[in-house]
Amino acid sequence: MSQPSDIMERPGPVPVVRPTLRARLTRRLGPTGAAYVFLFPWLAGFLVLTAGPALYSLYLSFTSYDLISSPSWIGLDNYMRIATDDPKFEASVKVTLTFVLLSVPLKLAFALAVALLLNRGLRGLTVYRAIFYLPSLLGTSVAIAVLWRQLFAGDGLINNLLAKFGIQGPSWISDPDTALYTLVILAIWQFGSPMIIFLAGLRQIPTDMYEAASIDGASKSRQFWRITLPLLTPVVFFNAVVQTIEAFKAFTSAFIISGGTGGPINSTLFYTLYLYQEAFGYFRMGYASALAWILLVIIAFFTAFSFLTARYWVHYDD
């Protein structure tokens, strides 16, 4: 290590090779030290903006805290109440699970179907791709939720269309039997990002496999089930995990469409919405923090479950 520093300190006829920033940092701090310097901006953000508040909320979950006066320690009371005496917790878990179990598979199926269509070497593919991706950019916005409300209201566009066929639809958005499904449709409509990933996955599948299969006389659907789908399973797996986590965290659409109430009759009371109500509507930040940590455990459980089962159905190329 002494050689290079000699060069640095001796100006003059010897041509100076300025080492790169990384090389200089590595020399001074050692390889790990340099890594930390480059990590610092992200690490600082993570510690201050994510880990810090998260740990604080863990502390709050053991307190009674009304946002205004200071928190007071109550031990496990919040968790006890959630476990034994909270019908709204049960209702919100039920609504959220229904939403996740319906919206994720349907959304993935839809995304895959569109990706397969787009993978046929269409002309103007980039345009179609952009158009199909658009809802994903718009879907989480407030404006779309408002639009959805208009579409599915009693005298909205959907019912006007149905009326042309002589069907008198209910007010989808404000009927407790149907309100959640309008949100599921809204979620499916935002199939853009899994579609893009599927499309990339489809491009990775070697075409000679299909050629060989058609020479052997395999039909298109057989090719799909025997070649496309197995080779795509890593991508399916990735999309499923990401979309499941997203679905658990869904909030905006239900908040806007139900006006923050989760109504009618708690039919759109997503877990996140209930948590939000407790924290900011009813001044129970401690209780809401406990709910948030339980959500973390639920999501972790589902993710772990996906990873554990993955080896039975995800096909890696090795």
Next chain:
Amino acid sequence: MDFKLDRRGLLLGGSALAAATAAGLRPAFAQDGRIRLLWWGSQPRADRTFEVISLFEGSHDGATVDGETVGWSDYWTRLATQVAGRNAPDVIQMDYRYIFEYARRGALAELEEFRDSTMPLEGFNDRTLEGGSADGHLYGVSLGANSAADICNMDAFEAAGIELPATFTYDDLREFGPDLAGAADIPYATADESGYETAFENWLRQRGKALYTDEGQLGFSQEDAQDWYELWAGLREDGICVPPDIQALDQRQVETNMLTLGHAAMAVAHTNQLVAYQSLNPATLEMRPLPLISPDATGGHYRKPSMFFSVAKGSENKELATTFINYFVTNPEAAKVLDVERGVPESPEMREVIEPMLDEAGQAAIAFIEDLGELAGPLPPPPPKGTGEIQTLMIRLGQEVGFGQRSISEGAEQLVSEASSILERA
């Protein structure tokens, strides 16, 4: 290059500072500075409020008021977040339901000390101030007097050929309701108010009950709740009030009310809101007292502060905040802009200024409150903590009974038991 501060430099700097001060860079006085104001309401209210803000800024050199507004349903979460983040607005619009909740949690400044200086509130009487006081302290200044009222679409009544009397009972409504439904293309006679706390309270008070007692307990029984749900179930059955899936579209805003959406010819609201309703409805609107339980029932209504301005406890410029409030509730120029959109002003001087210039909706609001007479009773005690949650509970249970997910007696039982446990927990 080094920089040394010697005596001459210091003197020079000092005189420069003095000159700058003389040239107008004065140190902050009470009326200087910047305050934030947060309120809920519709667009017409926002326009009026911003206009008064610029009037105030024009007559108070160096004062800036940053206004911020959201709808009712988002307001309380927004406010709670800001208060928790130690970022509360200086001046906060407050509702009777929440003011004591905030005051008792220590979020609001005590305002009585400012009455000798920046906020004399000229012409306000003690009864008016009582509405914003708790435990011997003044926490909010009333922005106007108000009362619940049934807002009626007169075009529908005319089309149906029904003469709307000055007062009517629930039995009358039951009688003329079927004729009114469908008139002027409005399919139902009235909104479904079974989940609306204000309508329930009015009905309870006519029965000699209340939402809450002085001690902060529930002021009604399961039988009361049962009768109430039965009353509305009857109206629903007869097609007089809107069905539950339509009613659920209402997010308790003027813009989403059944009357504004054209689903019902009558809806319960507050007198100050007539101005906003009228601006959104082409039909002629009039106000009536809420239906009576019998022709000679009394005391359902009360004259209440429509809303308050409070000051955050953590405000760094309470002087300017109270100066602004005082201007807002007593200045005649402000009165001309504000009209009775936030209720009938408490300041006699303001009332005098606006009375001649009011439009029909505005005059009706004043007349309605003054003519209540026996129909109005005393102000109920400050509501206990947890009332915000009970309000949401009422909406949900009203829907559960309306959609038939719960029987009437189950709904009544649930209302009493859940509301009691909310009060206990708060």
